[in-house]
Amino acid sequence: MSTLNKKTVEDIEVAGKKVLVRCDFNVKMEDGVITSDKRIVASLPTIQYLLDKGAKLILCSHLGRPKGEFTPEFSMAPVAARLSELLGKEVKLAKDVVGESAQALAADLKDGEVLLLENVRFEPGETKNDPELSKKFAALADVFVNDAFGSAHRAHSSTTGVADYLPSAVGFLIQKEIQFIGGALEDPKRPLVAILGGAKVSDKIGVINNLIDKCDKVIIGGGMAYTFFKAMGLPVGTSLVDKENIENAKAMMDKAHEKGVAFLLPVDNIIADRYAEDAQYMKIYSDSIPDGWMGLDIGPKTAELYAKSIKGAGTVIWNGPMGVSEWEHFAEGTVAVAKGVADSGAISIIGGGDSAAAIKKLGFEKQMSHISTGGGASLEFLEGKELPGIACIDEK
Ligand code: AMP
Numbered sequence: 001m002s003t004l005n006k007k008t009v010e011d012i013e014v015a016g017k018k019v020l021v022r023c024d025f026n027v028k029m030e031d032g033v034i035t036s037d038k039r040i041v042a043s044l045p046t047i048q049y050l051l052d053k054g055a056k057l058i059l060c061s062h063l064g065r066p067k068g069e070f071t072p073e074f075s076m077a078p079v080a081a082r083l084s085e086l087l088g089k090e091v092k093l094a095k096d097v098v099g100e101s102a103q104a105l106a107a108d109l110k111d112g113e114v115l116l117l118e119n120v121r122f123e124p125g126e127t128k129n130d131p132e133l134s135k136k137f138a139a140l141a142d143v144f145v146n147d148a149f150g151s152a153h154r155a156h157s158s159t160t161g162v163a164d165y166l167p168s169a170v171g172f173l174i175q176k177e178i179q180f181i182g183g184a185l186e187d188p189k190r191p192l193v194a195i196l197g198g199a200k201v202s203d204k205i206g207v208i209n210n211l212i213d214k215c216d217k218v219i220i221g222g223g224m225a226y227t228f229f230k231a232m233g234l235p236v237g238t239s240l241v242d243k244e245n246i247e248n249a250k251a252m253m254d255k256a257h258e259k260g261v262a263f264l265l266p267v268d269n270i271i272a273d274r275y276a277e278d279a280q281y282m283k284i285y286s287d288s289i290p291d292g293w294m295g296l297d298i299g300p301k302t303a304e305l306y307a308k309s310i311k312g313a314g315t316v317i318w319n320g321p322m323g324v325s326e327w328e329h330f331a332e333g334t335v336a337v338a339k340g341v342a343d344s345g346a347i348s349i350i351g352g353g354d355s356a357a358a359i360k361k362l363g364f365e366k367q368m369s370h371i372s373t374g375g376g377a378s379l380e381f382l383e384g385k386e387l388p389g390i391a392c393i394d395e396k
Contacts, residue, residue, distance in 0.1 A: 002182075002186060003178045003182035003186070003387075003390050003391075004178060004179075004182050004183065004186055004187065005395050005396045006169070006170055006178060006390060006393045006394070006395060006396070007168065007169040007170070007393060007394045007395065007396050008169055008170050008171075008172070008175045009046060009049060009050060009145055009169050009170070009171055009172065009175075011169060011396055012143060012145075012167065012169045014050055014053045014054070014055040014143060015053055015054040015055065015111070016054060016055075016056070016111055017055055017056065017141075017142040017143055018055075018056045018058060018106060018109060018140065018141040018142045018143070019050055019055040019056065019057055019058065019141060019142070019143045019144075019145055020058045020059075020060065020137060020138075020140060020141035020143070020144050020145070020162065020166070021046065021047065021050065021057060021058070021059050021060070021145045021146075021147055021171065022060055022061065022144070022145070022146045022147065022148045022151070022158050022159055022162075022389075023043045023046075023047075023059050023060065023061045023147055023148055023171075024039050024042075024043065024061060024147070024148035024149065024150045024151060024173075024373075025039055025040055025043065025059075025061035025063060025076065025079045025083075026039060026061060026062055026063055026064070026150065026151075027039050027040060027063070027078075027079065027082075029063075029064070029078065032073065032078060033078065034078050034079070034082055037082050037086070039150075039373075040079060040082055040083055040086060041086065042173060042373060043147060043171075043173065044086060044087070045171075045172045045173075046145065046147045046171035046172045046173065047059070047083075047087070047114070048087070049172070050145070051087075051112055051114070054111045054112060055111070055112075056109035056110065056111055056112075056113055056115075057109075057113070057114045057115065058106055058109070058115050058117065058140055058141050059083075059091075059114065059115070059116045059117065060097070060116070060117040060120050060137075060158055061076070061079070061119070061120065061148065062119055062120050062121045062126070062151065062156075062158075063075075063076060063079065063119045063121075064119075064121075065121065066119060066121045066122055067121075068121065068122070068123065068124030068126070068127075069122060069124070070096075070118070070122050071119075071122070074119050074121070074122070075118065075119065076093060076116055076117070076118055076119050077093060079116065080092075080093040080116045083114075083116065087114065089114065090113075090114070091114045091115075091116050092105055092113070092114065092115045092116065093115075093116050093118070094106075094115060094116065094117045094118055095118065096117075096118050096122070097117050097118050097119070097120055097122055097123045097126075098117070098123065098133065098136035098137055098139075098140065102115075102117050102118075102140060103139075103140065106140040106141070117140075120156070120157070120158040123157070125157055126156050126157050126158060127154075127156050128157075129155050129156055129157050129160060129161045130157055130161070131161060131164070133157040133161070134157045134161030134162045134164060134165060135165055137157060137158055137161075137162040137165075138162050138164075138165035138166045141166060142166070142167075143166055143167050143168070143169070144162050144163050144166040144167070144168040144169075145168070145169050145170065145171050146159060146163070146168065146169075146170055146171065146174060146389050146390070146392075146393060147170065147171025147172065147173045147174055148173075148174075148389065149173050149174045149177045149372075149373055149374040149377055149378075149389075150373060150374040150375070150376075150377055151374075151377070151389060152174065152177075152374065152377045152387040152388070152389030152390050153374075153376055153377040153380040153381075153385070153387050153388070153389070154388065154389065155388035155389075159388065159389040159392075160388040160389055160391075160392045161392075163392035163393060163394075164392070167394060168392065168393045168394045169393060169394065170390065170393050173373060174389075174390060176370065177370075177372060177373070177374070177377075177378070177381070178390065179370075180347070180349045180369065180370035180372075181317075181349060181351065181370075181372065181378060181381045181382065182381070183347075184315050184317055184347070184349055185210075185214055185381075185382070185384065188214070188314065188315045189314030189315050189346075189347055190216060190314045190315070191216040191217060191312065191313050191314055191315075192214060192215045192216050192217075192313070192314065192315045192316075192317070193215060193216065193217045193218075193219065193309070193310055193313040193315070193316045193317070193346070194211040194214075194215045194217070194218045194219065194316075194317045194318075194319075195219045195221070195306070195310075195316060195317070195318040195319070195320075195322075195337060195341070196208060196211070196218065196219070196220055196221070196222075196224065196318075196319055196320055197220070197221040197222025197223075197224065197225075197319070197320035197321050197322045197323075197334075197355075198222045198223065198224060198319065198320025198321060198352075198354060198355070199222065199223040199224065199240060199320075200223065200224060200240070200242055201224045201227045201228075201242040201245040201248065201249055202242050202244065202245055203379070204224060204319065204320065204379075205245060205248055205252075206379075206383035206384075206385075207319060207379060207382045207383050208252050209252065209255075209383075210382065210383050210384035211317065211382065212252065212255050212256050212259060212261050212263075213259070213384075215261060215317075216261065216262070217261065217262040217263075217264065217309065217313075218256060218261060218262070218263050218264070219264045219306055219309065219310075219337075220263070220264065220265050220266070221266060221298045221302070221306070221320075221321075221322035221323065221333060221334075221337070222320050222321055222322055222323060223239070223240035223295075224240075224242070224320070225265055225266050225269075225295065225298070226239035226240055226241050226295055227240075227241050227242045227245055227246060227249045228249045228252075228253065228265055229265070229286065229289075230246050230249070231246045231247075231249040231250040231253065232253075232265075234286060234287055234289070235287070235288070235289050235290070235291075236289055236295070237271065237289040237290055237291055237292060237293040237294055237295070238291075238292060238293065238294040239271075239289065239294040239295040240294070240295075262309075264305070264306065264309060265286070266286055266295075266298045266299065266302040267285065267286055267299070267301050267302050267305065268283060268284065268285050268286060268298070268299030268300070268301045268302050269283070269284055269285075269286060269289065269295040269296075269297065269298060269299050269302070270282070270283055270295070270296055270297040270298070270299055270323065270329070270330055270332070270333070271283075271284050271289055271290075271293040271294060271295050271296065272293065272294055272296045272329075272330070273292065273293055274294075275294060275296070277327040277328075277329075279296075279329075281296070281329055281330070283299050283300065284299070285299075295323075296323050296324045296327075296329075296330040297322060297323025297324065297325075297329075297330040297331070297332060297333040297334075298322045298323060298333035298337075299333070300332070300336075302333065303322075303332065303333050303336035303337060303340075304336070306322075306336070306337050306340060307336055307337065307339065307340030307343075308340075310337070310340045310341055310344045310346070311340070311343075311344055312344070313344050313346040314346055314347065315346055315347045315348075315349070316341050316344065316346045316347070316348045316349065317349045317351065317382065318337075318341060318348065318349065318350050318351070318355060318359075319350075319351045319352045319355050319378075319379070319382065320352065320354065320355055321334045321354065321355065321358040322334040322336075322337050325358045325361075325362065326358075326361075331362065334358060334362060335362055338359060338362055338364040338367075339364075341364075341367075341368070342364060342367035342368070347369045347370075348367075348368045348369045348370070349368075349369060349370045349372070350368050350370070350371045350372060351372045351378035351379065351381070351382055352372065352375055352378050352379055352382075354375075356371045356372065356373075356375075359371060377389075
């Protein structure tokens with residue numbers, strides 16, 4: 001299935017229509033107070049666009065993990081208040097999700113007005129993608145817009161089921177994810193280079209497998225490199241090794257070899273005598289990691305080699321840091337590769353939660369073309385899985 005020809009908000013007529021927008025307002029909260037409104041802010045372009053076009057907006061989202069019933073601590077009330085401040089206009093809050101209050105307020109909406117439904121997970125049918133609930137969502141509106149990329153890998157009523165009963169389109173947030181991740185996977189500017197790091201092979205095996213099929217080059221760093229070392233019979237000391245995936249690691253290298261895809265592993269490493277920020281550390285070639293030491297970053301030779309091999313790339317997909325980049329002494333590999341990506345002029349796509357956080361913390365956010373907003377969703381997208389929240393949307 002191609003994701004590239006899905007309808008966007010710009011392809012649909014919304015003036016005077018009731019538009020149900022599934023947002024990702026799953027904000028961080030402490031004691032009923034929003035501690036980061038980033039996700040609300042990120043939703044504004046789609047909301048503002050629809051308001052400018054004269055739509056009647058019905059917004060919905062999940063917040064936290066309530067168990068299918070009204071739970072005051074998971075109410076959308078703080079979101080309604082913050083959204084209202086950001087938009088500079090009233091945001092009405094329904095007392096329920098699809099009940100009497102939601103129905104009455106939706107029926108009364110005027111052009112340019114905004115209604116927020118209560119937490120969709122107060123409805124037990126939401127996470128079961130119950131068609132009865134999907135129909136009730138659909139009955140509130142004329143059109144459905146999905147802009148919650150972070151939940152697009154979940155087939156729930158408000159992310160997927162509702163699209164069975166309404167014309168549909170994606171909002172700008174999902175459109176951008178499709179443009180970059182979908183574009184890189186389906187129609188990339190080549191050469192396409194994947195940089196894969198982070199802790200565990202097990203989390204990324206599907207990503208590695210899919211990207212070997214699509215990429216011209218795969219670059220491996222981070223803790224996962226040592227499972228590949230182990231598969232090659234190299235000494236790894238006390239480095240992170242994913243014992244259950246040693247065979248898989250070998251299979252991945254064989255597959256890359258068969259397909260003629262360059263598969264790069266570190267030639268040197270920064271090793272430490274223990275897993276600690278203030279551990280003793282030194283540089284060592286990959287065939288000589290001593291007993292009792294663990295690899296916590298790629299070494300300088302590897303960083304140089306990797307930066308060189310990114311030069312000339314058309315597109316770079318990067319998931320997972322090259323080392324324990326949270327700790328100064330083990331961040332240099334990630335910094336060097338980030339510089340390499342920034343200098344390459346390639347379309348650069350950062351996917352997954354931890355990678356995005358590392359890139360932001362190290363100060364490279366502005367130099368990347370796209371930093372994905374969905375951890376789990378972007379991993380599944382990179383694995384080549386169909387995301388139900390995108391698959392359900394009408395085609396152009
Ligand atoms: P992930 O969520 O899989 O992208 O992994 C990110 C985490 O991997 C970060 O918290 C890093 O500290 C960790 N990590 C990266 N390299 C290593 C390594 N060589 N050994 C242990 N942990 C690592």
